[in-house]
Amino acid sequence: MILAAAADQPTLADFGTDVWWIVLIKVVGVFALLVLLTLFAIVFERKVVARMQQRIGPNRVGPRGYLQSLADGLKLAFKEDIMPALADKPVYFLAPVLATVPAFLAFSVIPLGPVVSIFGQQTPLQLTDAPIGVLVVLACSAMGIYGIVLGGWASGSTYPLLGSLRSAAQMISYEIAMGLSIVAVFLYAGSMSTSEIVAAQADGNPVSFFGLEFTGPGWFAVLLPVSFVIYVIAVVGETNRAPFDLPEAESELVGGFHTEYSSLKFALFFLAEYINMVTVSALAATLFLGGWRAPWPISVWDGANSGWWPLLWFFLKVVAALFVFIWLRGTLPRLRYDQFMRFGWKVLVPTALVWILAVATMRTVAREADLSTGQVALFVGVPIALLVIAVLLVASRASNRATRLAAREAAAGSNHPTEPEVLPPPGPRRGPGGPSRAEGGFPIPPMDLAVPPSPRLRRRDAVAPEGAVVGTGRRSTTTIEEDVDD
């Protein structure tokens, strides 16, 4: 696959030979980069979401409000650190650390650019790489689950526990889909090292279409669109972002796994979430969007893929991916938990498996028939894709047929329930007389509940003595004084 990669394309042999101070610079650089990107991502998210909701967003701290997240971070650091009485102390302390450390670690294998010169030393713009580069990211995200799960468990409280149970199931499920979506990339790149995957996307695929010669894009997002889509969906679930933010669903679980956390510990969870977002965005850019290599119109310029310029292309891609995350959050409502799990296991995983099968088959056929990648994509992939899209369109139209007919009838003025027995009969269900049956199989409370009279409730028979009923905070002082006087 790796054809005429440029001289400054790092290979695996280039890693592990750096001087110690270069390594130090890279480590500190990656750390600072991630923290800065987190600060940026938070402000960026708030600004973009505000724009989508016709608001202004943060605009007070710093120029145009861009220092807002810095101020928030400092504020968090100075807040009181609360340890719940029921917390399991060592685990409660360990959980945020366990969430943050793998998040930082995962970024170490992301290639940021080609071989550059730092103070006279030739070194690739990447902390490290290994033959199993991408697996390092997967391992780190697997370890990151522990932080969330243990944080929820150690809080000794109900909502965090529910959140952590959800996150355990969710992240494992979506990690499977994520891992499967990457397999096709491994097949095409012939390697699991991130730098070699970038190198494999360096050259376009020459295609001759009935005598018309052109070079198709080398990005795996184009060659393996199904993988790309599955990856994008799976990482949204993997990073607990809306619409898959069930572990911290505000309207259901208060704050989910981090309900009981405050101060720096909460800040660490927050940091980990945003770093994970940045990491999966960077991984998406690396695996599917050509890594640090310049996109097409820019790549015509010869110097685009050398020196420090690739850093710019890379971060543009990362910010674009972050924007998609934010866009999803601003657009989609949260899924119900069972819908979410059904989608992961019954749609994403089988689709990924079938796709791997198809890709592997086509690779074998192409090798036997001596076809190039571009030819396979053009003459087999495009027709099959069109066929699948057509079938999906027909199927969705067929499954929505009843709704369409009902809508047409309703538009024509008809207003009769199509299935009258579907809804429970209106009336006695909500009345004070009490309902008569369990509806829809859902549990109903015991029907002979009697609420004890509360002092704040109006007594129907007795008139409250003057001033005895506390209305506002101000008058409560008066009441207490009165009681003392009595």
Place this chain on the structure above:
Amino acid sequence: MNPDVVIGTGEAVVFWVLGPIALAGALGMVLSRNAVHSALWLVNTMLALGVFYVVQEAPFLGAVQIIVYTGAIMILFLFVLMLVGRDSSDSVVETLRGQRVAAIVLGLGFAGLVGAGIARATQGIPVAGLAAVQGAETSNIEAIAEVLFTRYLLAFEVTSALLITAAVGAMVLAHIEREPGTRPTQKELSRARFLTDRPQTLPGPGVFARGNSVAAPALLPDGRLAEDSFATGIEPQEVEQMPRPTGRAELGTPDAALGTLDPAPSDVPGGRDR
């Protein structure tokens, strides 16, 4: 021992640092009373093992150890343990007399037996080194893939069939067969609701009311009780309302009540005297 195979300094350092950590994890797993703490100690040991694999030039094995064992299997363990509850530590009361001593003695004996057996069996085996076995050119990942998909293909497939069978069996046991159509789907319910007079949800108890009790019904804007919000099976109770001042002109300034026993500005729900 083959003099060609030398253990590097870095490898030795890693071994002597991580070896005790792995051992401590194993001991902690046995000795801690809380089940979740046990699981965490085991995670510690597995992570150390994963690093050992990587150090011994088997990076794929190390990554898989961390992803599969630490990341998936132990999380499932934790998932179950967390449901047991946080305070259910082991009881220290022995139900079988002397079992602890017996377990320690037998465990030590077993460890000694296995250790001695392995030591005897591996004594004098010439060390070839990884490069000699898999060839200096091929990487470890390719070597594993080749062995897995040629020589051990049958074992590999049989193992996966076993796992699939186990998963399907568990699903069959846990699955509840429900007749299709016995329960209306969300789509059907939603469509039917939109064809009635009231497509929106019913107001919950306590909306616009002061109490958050389920018995406190919602209020309509004019102050009446919203009948739709009466809770199931509970007598609705009217809650004492906040005074609703409509303006300073009608009510006087609330500061005037400060320091007096006069319950100003208004005691009457709805603000002014009716």
